[in-house]
Each structure stands twice: as C-alpha cells, then as structure tokens.
Amino acid sequence: MWEDTQIHSLSHASLRALIESRIPAVRIDNFATHEEMQRLLAGLLEHACRTSSIKQVARLGISQYEQGVRASKQAYFALARQLDENFSRIFAQSFPPVQRLIGKLSEVGFDAEIMSEPGLGSYFAGNGKLRNGFSPIHVDFAAQDSDGWAIGAASAQLAWNLYLRVSEQGGELLLWDKLWSPEDDVHQVPDSYFYTEAVVGGARMLSVDVQPGEVIIINSRNYHAVGEARDRLAFGSFISAFEDGRLRFWS
Numbered sequence: 518m519w520e521d522t523q524i525h526s527l528s529h530a531s532l533r534a535l536i537e538s539r540i541p542a543v544r545i546d547n548f549a550t551h552e553e554m555q556r557l558l559a560g561l562l563e564h565a566c567r568t569s570s571i572k573q574v575a576r577l578g579i580s581q582y583e584q585g586v587r588a589s590k591q592a593y594f595a596l597a598r599q600l601d602e603n604f605s606r607i608f609a610q611s612f613p614p615v616q617r618l619i620g621k622l623s624e625v626g627f628d629a630e631i632m633s634e635p636g637l638g639s640y641f642a643g644n645g646k647l648r649n650g651f652s653p654i655h656v657d658f659a660a661q662d663s664d665g666w667a668i669g670a671a672s673a674q675l676a677w678n679l680y681l682r683v684s685e686q687g688g689e690l691l692l693w694d695k696l697w698s699p700e701d702d703v704h705q706v707p708d709s710y711f712y713t714e715a716v717v718g719g720a721r722m723l724s725v726d727v728q729p730g731e732v733i734i735i736n737s738r739n740y741h742a743v744g745e746a747r748d749r750l751a752f753g754s755f756i757s758a759f760e761d762g763r764l765r766f767w768s
C-alpha cells in the first residue's frame with residue numbers, strides 16, 4: 518500500500534519504495550533537452566519499425582509479449598538484434614535514453630543494465646509509443662505470462678516513460694493503489710489484457726498530468742491506465758527488479 522500519494526524524486530530510497538509499491542511513482546525532471554527530444558522524436562517517427570497490440574497505440578519498436586510470448590523466443594531475440602542496429606542509429610542522431618537512465622540508477626547505487634537471456638543474449642529495451650486514444654486499466658508484470666523467460670523470475674516490475682510529446686488535452690497517467698494478484702483475473706476482459714473497473718473498486722487513484730522532458734517511473738504491477746490522448750509520444754521500457762537487487766531493462 519502507498520504510504521503517501523506523492524510523486525518522489527529519484528533516490529535509492531524512493532526507487533526502493535517504488536519497487537515495494539509503497540509510493541505511486543518516481544519522477545526525473547529535465548531528463549533530456551528540448552533539442553535532444555526533438556531529434557529522438559523525429560528519428561523514431563522516421564526510422565523505427567512499427568508494431569502494435571491495440572489500435573490506439575503504434576509501438577515504435579517491439580514487445581517481448583507480442584513478438585516473443587505470442588510468437589517464439591527465437592523470433593524475439595532475432596528481432597532484438599535487428600532493432601539494436603536500427604535504434605543505435607536513431608540514438609546516435611539524438612541521445613541514448615536507455616543508457617542515460619541506466620546511468621542515473623547506477624549513480625543512486627543500483628546494479629542496473631539491459632536484461633539478458635542465457636544463450637540468447639540481450640533483450641531489446643526502449644520503445645516509442647505513439648498514442649491516439651486511451652489505454653484501459655491494465656498491469657504489466659512478466660511473472661503473469663513469461664514462464665521459461667528469465668524475466669519471469671523477477672520479484673517486481675517497473676515501467677519508465679520519457680514524455681517526448683504530450684497530448685494538448687487529456688493523456689493523463691492514472692495509477693491505482695492496488696497490485697495485480699491472480700484472483701483479479703475474474704475481472705479481465707476476455708481476449709484482452711485489460712480489466713473492468715471493478716478490479717480497482719475502492720482503491721485510491723492518482724491522476725498525473727505528464728510533462729514533456731520528464732521521466733516517470735511506476736510500479737507496473739499496480740493497475741494503471743492512460744486517459745484519452747492525441748499524438749502523445751512516450752519512450753520507455755520495463756525494468757525487472759530481482760530479489761538480489763539487480764534491475765534489468767527490457768521491452
């Protein structure tokens with residue numbers, strides 16, 4: 518349960534509290550300059566491969582669930598190698614957001630790096646998400662669906678987003694003080710990863726107006742949603758937290 522409803526600045530203690538779901542979110546202001554963000558945004562829109570899970574979100578990149586769990590591990594890691602090349606070029610013309618965040622987590626005392634799978638190499642980490650519409654209530658927690666993948670052994674999962682372009686209206690990030698547990702699945706909408714509002718009935722909710730240039734990190738096992746948005750572009754990935762303290766990035 519949250520100890521307060523504040524968004525905390527990044528420190529070892531705040532990130533630890535987020536991993537334990539004791540606070541709703543951690544914010545890093547001024548993560549990138551306007552110029553860096555414009556270049557990243559342009560590079561992603563022009564050069565990144567596009568995939569999607571729902572029509573409201575064009576994913577500029579790939580996802581372990583869509584291209585991995587629903588296809589195969591081999592397919593995901595083969596794509597990951599292609600995208601590493603594609604994205605290195607985009608980052609060379611803008612800046613490397615994943616490595617910048619890894620640096621910031623290391624500075625506050627975490628063992629942070631990109632996730633790897635024994636025998637298959639590094640996961641892909643860092644997608645653009647171009648949103649037109651809303652994302653209903655959901656969680657992102659690999660232990661739910663990733664048996665046989667190293668991320669399935671994580672004890673907690675975070676999601677971070679750098680907001681490159683925000684919606685003129687709406688597009689708020691909605692967070693609930695409730696963690697997913699298996700018995701919640703009676704509220705899951707059939708054939709989707711969304712849940713009906715009954716799943717968060719009675720839980721505290723925080724609405725966050727996201728700002729361009731900031732990074733917000735959430736515990737993605739907490740129920741969350743995004744309000745109706747136009748042309749909202751966020752860039753981010755998941756971070757698995759393991760019992761031994763390792764933080765590992767992947768998408």
Ligand SMILES: O=C(O)CCC(=O)C(=O)O
Pocket residue numbers: 652657676677678689690727737741742743751
């Ligand atoms: O874009 C956001 O603010 C959060 C998006 C989201 O649902 C997620 O990262 O899982």
